[in-house]
Every structure is written in C-alpha cells, then in structure tokens.
Amino acid sequence: MKIAIIYHSETGNTEKVADLIAQGTKKVEGTETKCMSINNVDAAFVEEAKVIFFGTPTYAGTYSWQMKKWLDTCKLKLAGKVGSVFATENFLGGGADNAELALLSELLVKGMFIYSVGSSEGNPYTHFGAVCIKDGTAEQKDRVEIFAERVAKNAVKLFKE
Numbered sequence: 016m017k018i019a020i021i022y023h024s025e026t027g028n029t030e031k032v033a034d035l036i037a038q039g040t041k042k043v044e045g046t047e048t049k050c051m052s053i054n055n056v057d058a059a060f061v062e063e064a065k066v067i068f069f070g071t072p073t074y075a076g077t078y079s080w081q082m083k084k085w086l087d088t089c090k091l092k093l094a095g096k097v098g099s100v101f102a103t104e105n106f107l108g109g110g111a112d113n114a115e116l117a118l119l120s121e122l123l124v125k126g127m128f129i130y131s132v133g134s135s136e137g138n139p140y141t142h143f144g145a146v147c148i149k150d151g152t153a154e155q156k157d158r159v160e161i162f163a164e165r166v167a168k169n170a171v172k173l174f175k176e
C-alpha cells in the first residue's frame with residue numbers, strides 16, 4: 016500500500032515533521048512511503064497511493080496559501096483515498112488546530128476519507144492530526160511518529176477488508 020506525504024515548507028520545520036511521519040508509517044508492514052514537497056510531487060506515486068498525509072505550516076492561524084494553491088490547482092484524483100494532516104506553528108495556540116481543520120475541510124471537498132485516529136487508541140490523542148511547535152519537542156516528535164504509524168496501520172486494515 017503506497018503512502019504519499021505531501022508538504023509545504025519554507026524554513027524546514029514542516030519538512031522535518033514530514034520525515035517523522037515517514038518514519039512512523041515505515042513501521043507498518045506492507046507499506047511503501049514517499050515524502051514530497053509541493054514543489055516536487057511524484058504524480059504517478061500519488062495516483063497509486065491509498066493514503067496521503069498533507070503537512071503545512073500555520074500562516075495567520077490557518078494553512079499556508081502555498082498549500083491551498085497546490086490543492087486548488089491539483090489535477091490529481093484524490094477522491095477515495097484516506098487523507099490525514101499535520102501542521103507546525105511557532106507557539107502553542109498559534110492556530111495549528113485551525114490550520115488542520117481548514118486543510119481537512121478542503122480534503123473533504125476533494126472527496127477524500129479524512130482520518131486522524133483521534134482519541135480512539137488512547138494516549139497520545141491526535142484530535143485533528145499531528146502538531147509540532149517549530150520542528151517539535153522530543154515529546155511532540157514521538158507523537159508524530161505514533162500518529163503516522165496508527166494511520167498507516169488502520170489504512171492497511173481498511174484497504175485489505
């Protein structure tokens with residue numbers, strides 16, 4: 016099962032978190048993960064992917080305009096795939112939750128099955144997706160990997176059944 020990670024990053028924080036997402040998904044057998052910037056998307060891989068993680072910095076309390084532009088102009092068929100999100104912000108309360116909700120709403124419009132694991136598997140809870148302040152504290156980094164592993168594990172189950 017192919018898993019794509021598509022991120023926007025100007026100063027490297029979201030890119031580093033994308034790498035952690037990849038590390039988490041790679042713990043799940045039967046998956047092949049590829050991480051890509053919005054500036055260098057492997058269209059063939061994305062078309063075949065069953066799961067796409069989208070990562071964004073928080074800009075003025077929402078997701079970045081660059082990620083929005085990429086999605087608004089995306090010609091790839093995203094419908095029917097699982098969509099999951101992660102975000103970085105500069106400070107606690109900087110709006111990453113809202114960035115994630117706004118990004119998730121765009122994925123809904125694209126016809127994706129959006130998923131966050133949420134509180135269904137106990138601690139650590141990942142309500143809307145993974146969040147890191149800048150490139151994350153040690154605890155936040157652990158949460159990112161656990162989140163990604165859980166999403167991948169449940170997607171493998173979903174697409175097998």
Ligand SMILES: Cc1cc2nc3c(=O)[nH]c(=O)nc-3n(C[C@H](O)[C@H](O)[C@H](O)COP(=O)(O)O)c2cc1C
Pocket residue numbers: 023024025026027028029030071072073074075076077103104105106108109110148149150
């Ligand atoms: C235009 C702009 C707006 C931003 N707005 C916010 C914000 O509202 N809240 C916040 O916590 N951080 C804000 N930031 C900081 C970034 O979200 C944060 O540094 C992020 O980790 C950058 O990701 P990157 O290194 O992947 O580009 C903003 C940064 C820029 C450039």
